[in-house]
Amino acid sequence: MNSGGCQCGAVRYRVDSLGGASICHCRMCQKAFGSFYAPLVTAHSLQWTRGEPKYFESSSKVTRGFCGDCGTPMTYDWGGEVEIAIATLDNPALAAPVVQVNESDKLSFVDKLHKLPFRQNSDAERTFMDTLKSHQHPDHDTKTWPPEGTA
16 A cells, blocks of 8 residues: 655545556646646545545646645546645655656656756755755655644
């Protein structure tokens, strides 16, 4: 069984197994994810274990689920089996994409992203990252969230 959830932990889920994973380049997915594309995977027997997403009908055929508290994009429902956002899995490496769809909307620079150089962090950026305290839910199920004394 695979588990996952939103960034804040208000919505958590389990799935019995995962189907084929894809990257969708359509303009609706770009906007829904606030990104260049949407990585999605079919979620067999999806069960909500904490909270439930809110929904937005992004078209006459698709409903998208997201966390109403933190806004994390979570589901894509086209009337068949629901797909979940790969990065919401506690272990997203389990769902490596095997196909891309909607090539006509793909942004022209996407295929070159892996060639961009990595910039060395400045001292200020390293200090920022070293002192950062994450409020993100951990990548595993918890009895309660947020932990006692942090709300």
